[in-house]
Amino acid sequence: MRKLKVLLAASMTMLAILPAQAAETVALWDFFVGGDGVRMKALLADFNKEHPDIKIEATSLEWGVPFYTKVRTSAAVGQGPDVMSYHLSRLPLALTEKVLTEVTPDDLAAAGLKKEDFFPNALEAASDGGKLYAVPFDIHSVVLYYNKTYLKGTEFLDANGNLTGITDLASFEKAMAAAKEKGSATPLTYATGDDGGVFRVFYTLLAQQGGELITNGNEVLTGDNEAKATKAVETMTRWHEQGWQPEQALYPASVALFTSGQSAFSINGVWEVPTMKDLQATGRLGFEWGAVEVPNIMGQQATWADSHAFAIPVQGDRTMSPEKRKAVMTFIGWMEKNSLRWAEAGHIPAYKPVAESAEYKAMQPNATYAPLAETAVYDPRSKIAGVASPVYDAAVNIISPAIHGYMPAADAVAQMKSDLQGLLN
Structure with a gap:
């Protein structure tokens, strides 16, 4: 009996020193810094804690051209991540470069997701030829921030202190004129000297006219689209x-003009909502504010938007193992179902069960502008469009000088059309 006890004790000791089952390690590349980076790191820590069999090893890289260049290079030589963040506006170029793998119906099932779980606009931007190439994580757009101080006593603030009465271009311009009379130094602020700020406003005004910048991926400002673009400029x-x-x-x-109380309105991304909330919470904001979807001022409701998404890159000539792919999809599914915390950064969840939840509907001002998810207009589906693209370069190099009076609007639009078409020919 004593020998049996000794053997059992020895066996237990050996089991105790044996290594635990190795976790499936998943390499993630993202471009999230600042507030987004803090939120992403918190989500990753919780995922790893809840999934001892999966270990996410994340690397944050420089946003924009450097990130996408590195993705393209790594995909060719098979040294990229297992999963990565991706802007859906860059999807057409990614497909041209063949750096993304398809997210199959079986992949979605492994994540506990369905296509109908996502807003149609985001799903369309993530797809090509009926195939899904990325899983939308959010919808981020420009919205109209407003300073209630300059609108009090006008027809543009209702009894509850909410923006009202802006239904067309004339009423929006009347509101800006009223704000200027009340002392607003710059009634409307946006990044008039930056590519992103100029393009997002221009593209929203174009889309609200039913206009298209690039049609069929390779035709720039065809038909009456040139006239609509000219009207926007x-x-x-x-x-x-x-x-x-x-x-x-x-x-x-442009942000400082609004946060310092000099502007009545600001057209900027939802990602500045945390900035406003933080300033308000710490008593450094000297006014009441709100945020709504950009009103229909040009004829139809439409707003520039993009999405952060999760994509699985090509790995040279290697194929991901079924075990690794299941771990990747488990991660993506968990992130979607926990995207309420990502929404704290101002984003609209692309995953409808979260966007339609009572918890999200109680989140302000997010829930106020959330309907724009249905009318969001993504960048043109073209290899020269999307963030950090020639289209954005044209916004700062051609449109911005035009709106500052250095060339007529029609000439600027004609030059932009010629330059961009030249890149597609």
Whole structure:
């Protein structure tokens, strides 16, 4: 009996020192820094804690051209990540470069997801030829922030302190004029000297006219689209001529104009909602504010938008193991189902069960502008479009000078059309 006990004890000791079952390690590349980075790191820590059999090893890289260049290079030589963050506006170029693998119906099932779980606009932007190449994580767009101080006593603030009465271009311009009379130094602020700020406003005004910048992936401003683009630039130019928007404002300056209380309105991304909330919570914001989807001022409801998504890159000539792929999809599914915490960064969850939850509907001002998910307009489906692309370069190099009076709107649009078409021919 004593020998049996000794043997059992020895066996237990051996089991105790044996290594635990190795976790499936998943390499993640993302471009999230600042507030987004903090939130992503917290989500990853919780995922790893809840999934001892999967270990996410994340690397945050520089956003924009450097990130996408590294993805393209790594995909060719098989040294990329297992999963990565991706802008859906870059999907057409990614497909041209053949750097993404299809997310199959079996993949979605492994994640506990279905296509109908996602907003149609985001799903369309993530797909090509009926195949899914990325899983949308959020919808981030521009919205209209407003400072209630300059609107009190006008027809543009209702009894509850909410923005009202902006139903067309004339009423929006009337609101800006009223704000200027009340002392707003710059009634409307956006990044008039940056590619992103100029393009997002221009593209929203174009889309609200039913216009298309690039049709069929390779036709720039065909038909009446050139006239609609000209009207958009003329509108932005008039705002400059009236002194309603800042002169050559870079992004930080455009934000500061609003947060310091000098502007009545700001057209900027939902990602600045945490900035506003933080300033308000710490008593550094001297006014009441709100945020709504950009009103229909040009004819139909439409707003520029993009999505952060999760994509699985090509790995040279290697194929991911079934075990690794299941771990990747488990991670993506968990992130989607926990995206309420990502929404704290101002984003609209692309995963409808979260976006339609009572918890999200109680989140303000997010829930107020959330309906724009149904009318969001993504960048043109073209290899020269998307963030950090030639289209954005044209916005800062051609449209921005035009709205500051350095060339007529029609000439600027004609030059943009010629330059972009030249890249596609």
